[in-house]
Amino acid sequence: MRTKLMVPGPVDVDEEVLLEMARPMEAHYGQGWAKLHWETVEMAKEVFLTRNDLFVIVGSGTAAIEAAIGSSIGGARPLVVVNGGFGERLLSVAGSYMPAVEALRLPDDGPIPPEAVDEALRRDPGIGMVAVVHCETMTSVLNPIKEIGEVCRRHDVLFMVDAVSTLGGAELRTDEWGIDLCATGSQKCLGAPPGLGLVSVSERAWRVISEGNVPGWYLNLNVWRDYAKRWEDWHPFPITMAVPAFKALKKSLEMILEEGIEATWERHRRASALLREGIRRLGLGTFVPDEWASPTVTSIIPPEGIPPERIVEHVERKHRIRLAGGIGKYEGKVFRVGHMGPAAKESRMAEVLWAVEDALSELRR
Amino acid sequence: MRTKLMVPGPVDVDEEVLLEMARPMEAHYGQGWAKLHWETVEMAKEVFLTRNDLFVIVGSGTAAIEAAIGSSIGGARPLVVVNGGFGERLLSVAGSYMPAVEALRLPDDGPIPPEAVDEALRRDPGIGMVAVVHCETMTSVLNPIKEIGEVCRRHDVLFMVDAVSTLGGAELRTDEWGIDLCATGSQKCLGAPPGLGLVSVSERAWRVISEGNVPGWYLNLNVWRDYAKRWEDWHPFPITMAVPAFKALKKSLEMILEEGIEATWERHRRASALLREGIRRLGLGTFVPDEWASPTVTSIIPPEGIPPERIVEHVERKHRIRLAGGIGKYEGKVFRVGHMGPAAKESRMAEVLWAVEDALSELRR
Numbered sequence: 001m002r003t004k005l006m007v008p009g010p011v012d013v014d015e016e017v018l019l020e021m022a023r024p025m026e027a028h029y030g031q032g033w034a035k036l037h038w039e040t041v042e043m044a045k046e047v048f049l050t051r052n053d054l055f056v057i058v059g060s061g062t063a064a065i066e067a068a069i070g071s072s073i074g075g076a077r078p079l080v081v082v083n084g085g086f087g088e089r090l091l092s093v094a095g096s097y098m099p100a101v102e103a104l105r106l107p108d109d110g111p112i113p114p115e116a117v118d119e120a121l122r123r124d125p126g127i128g129m130v131a132v133v134h135c136e137t138m139t140s141v142l143n144p145i146k147e148i149g150e151v152c153r154r155h156d157v158l159f160m161v162d163a164v165s166t167l168g169g170a171e172l173r174t175d176e177w178g179i180d181l182c183a184t185g186s187q188k189c190l191g192a193p194p195g196l197g198l199v200s201v202s203e204r205a206w207r208v209i210s211e212g213n214v215p216g217w218y219l220n221l222n223v224w225r226d227y228a229k230r231w232e233d234w235h236p237f238p239i240t241m242a243v244p245a246f247k248a249l250k251k252s253l254e255m256i257l258e259e260g261i262e263a264t265w266e267r268h269r270r271a272s273a274l275l276r277e278g279i280r281r282l283g284l285g286t287f288v289p290d291e292w293a294s295p296t297v298t299s300i301i302p303p304e305g306i307p308p309e310r311i312v313e314h315v316e317r318k319h320r321i322r323l324a325g326g327i328g329k330y331e332g333k334v335f336r337v338g339h340m341g342p343a344a345k346e347s348r349m350a351e352v353l354w355a356v357e358d359a360l361s362e363l364r365r
Numbered sequence: 366m367r368t369k370l371m372v373p374g375p376v377d378v379d380e381e382v383l384l385e386m387a388r389p390m391e392a393h394y395g396q397g398w399a400k401l402h403w404e405t406v407e408m409a410k411e412v413f414l415t416r417n418d419l420f421v422i423v424g425s426g427t428a429a430i431e432a433a434i435g436s437s438i439g440g441a442r443p444l445v446v447v448n449g450g451f452g453e454r455l456l457s458v459a460g461s462y463m464p465a466v467e468a469l470r471l472p473d474d475g476p477i478p479p480e481a482v483d484e485a486l487r488r489d490p491g492i493g494m495v496a497v498v499h500c501e502t503m504t505s506v507l508n509p510i511k512e513i514g515e516v517c518r519r520h521d522v523l524f525m526v527d528a529v530s531t532l533g534g535a536e537l538r539t540d541e542w543g544i545d546l547c548a549t550g551s552q553k554c555l556g557a558p559p560g561l562g563l564v565s566v567s568e569r570a571w572r573v574i575s576e577g578n579v580p581g582w583y584l585n586l587n588v589w590r591d592y593a594k595r596w597e598d599w600h601p602f603p604i605t606m607a608v609p610a611f612k613a614l615k616k617s618l619e620m621i622l623e624e625g626i627e628a629t630w631e632r633h634r635r636a637s638a639l640l641r642e643g644i645r646r647l648g649l650g651t652f653v654p655d656e657w658a659s660p661t662v663t664s665i666i667p668p669e670g671i672p673p674e675r676i677v678e679h680v681e682r683k684h685r686i687r688l689a690g691g692i693g694k695y696e697g698k699v700f701r702v703g704h705m706g707p708a709a710k711e712s713r714m715a716e717v718l719w720a721v722e723d724a725l726s727e728l729r730r
Contacts, residue, residue, distance in 0.1 A: 002389050013390045021609055022387035024367050025378050059424045060604035066583045096582040195423055195560045195607030215580050217461040218431045239425035242560030244386055
């Protein structure tokens with residue numbers, strides 16, 4: 001009996017998707033591959049809800065994030081809005097290209113107020129880009145991307161979103177919400193194995209990127225665009241593509257589009273609602289109230305006197321379900337359930353709840 | 366009947382290795398994963414013949430190359446020695462970090478003379494690093510890395526080698542030959558699927574890297590070293606690892622070490638010797654004489670009047686073996702056979718020769 005993975009990424013991958021990983025190798029170039037490449041990119045655009053350019057980079061979600069930030073930072077000084085650990089990561093990435101990046105640090109137990117972003121942009125008219133995380137997986141706080149996007153449009157600055165732990169699971173409308181640079185990874189709500197980062201790039205972002213001085217080659221979006229055009233029919237990317245991961249991504253995108261992107265969001269919403277309700281019925285607390293909670297991950301406060309690690313350990317040992325502990329300042333304070341991609345099912349939530357209830361009664365003895 | 370892949374990467378992957386790709390997903394952290402991580406790194410070091418630090422990066426071979434060059438360029442001004450298309454790539458990568466990188470351009474139909482490197486270093490004592498490609502896969506020229514390494518040691522400059530198309534297939538002794546930064550990809554002679562880059566880093570290189578101003582985060586070796594130390598027992602890398610590709614790499618490294626690294630080189634040498642002899646017996650030319658030829662790829666000149674694309678097309682259609690054409694200035698002039706990793710077998714070479722002979726007699730009609 002294998003362990004079910006319910007951490008906030010990577011997620012359990014559907015068998016059909018996994019099988020794509022084990023097919024005999026093929027070359028990552030030629031007319032056949034180029035066709036498969038562009039079909040996959042078009043499907044990814046449908047899931048992103050964008051008509052912008054989109055690139056699939058061999059790398060983690062952070063590679064896609066760095067491609068977005070590193071490529072535009074030369075022409076658009078960033079304001080990084082931080083309300084958790086992955087916001088700090090955005091700041092590290094931006095700070096590696098430029099000293100003294102502007103940071104707006106906000107409490108991590110609630111979402112970013114759009115007014116705070118508005119105010120920061122008023123204070124410093126030299127800002128050219130706002131970068132935020134959609135869902136902070138450490139706390140499960142979901143930030144109001146749509147409203148922050150409206151602020152960015154009013155100030156006419158680029159809007160970069162780290163959607164690694166939401167895209168494909170929580171409502172996210174790249175074009176409608178004015179997201180110029182949207183980055184995610186293959187291994188969370190997209191339901192594919194880890195190894196690929198995806199990033200979409202608006203025309204507004206291209207105007208900055210193509211004129212800025214972009215350091216680096218591998219994550220330089222100008223290089224990716226150049227190959228996509230010059231080698232469109234043969235090798236539309238600058239490097240050796242991760243063939244199996246790419247084919248797996250194609251399959252998982254097909255499955256999402258077959259279900260429908262709004263139906264996929266709804267499935268995540270229903271699964272997370274069931275989990276949150278059940279958790280409270282067990283007498284435990286959720287770290288954030290429902291109105292700020294991501295439908296993709298839930299951070300749970302254990303009862304007084306029971307360390308969260310012991311719940312995680314019991315659930316894995318006895319029920320073969322792997323949950324995640326807290327990290328950073330939340331170590332020893334919370335445990336977390338990921339409900340992303342194929343794992344975002346009510347039946348899976350029932351299994352988790354039953355296992356947690358069992359852990360509690362065992363540990364209370 | 367599936368097509369056998371005989372291009373110079375990616376290579377056909379052994380079934381045992383492919384199966385690792387399709388196992389149920391697991392988390393890329395925790396004590397179990399950290400153990401598997403370090404075991405894999407130790408095996409990779411054995412194949413590199415190094416005791417230096419070694420990192421497995423989610424990315425292509427170029428990501429490993431850029432990690433090496435980009436991390437050290439701030440403290441060691443490079444001389445890039447170019448005798449082919451992948452040397453030009455090194456130059457593009459280096460040039461993306463620094464204007465006017467010193468290039469030593471040499472003819473691409475022969476190997477780099479170590480004396481030329483010596484002379485260039487005498488001329489410009491401000492050079493801090495020499496970067497070269499081991500095998501230029503477009504021409505199949507193998508550069509004399511050992512001798513160039515001796516020159517670098519005499520001048521006390523860092524030595525960076527792009528071993529993407531040789532490591533695990535052609536003799537390469539990282540420590541003995543004084544290679545400070547050695548980069549490769551998973552998908553060639555290591556016999557694993559594409560998606561991972563590997564790079565080794567000497568103490569001499571660390572002295573430069575840890576003091577230089579390294580731009581970027583994802584490919585910054587200081588970041589990788591920091592996580593490897595701080596999160597050694599839990600998550601010894603800064604990003605989400607490509608779990609299936611990593612497990613596949615582990616399996617392929619196990620198979621190489623079981624065969625023995627010198628026996629693996631010998632197998633590549635025998636396969637390429639058989640191919641080259643057979644090619645000449647068919648009346649075709651090899652692009653470079655045997656003494657400069659890489660044991661991992663062979664560039665072949667077709668007979669007058671027969672375009673190489675037609676040979677490649679016939680061999681794929683009728684014999685289900687995929688060869689590669691020439692690229693860049695060699696398009697329409699040569700075709701290429703990759704014999705890397707599991708495909709470097711005499712029996713496979715016989716199949717290729719038979720298919721090429723058949724193509725020639727068909728096309729001569």
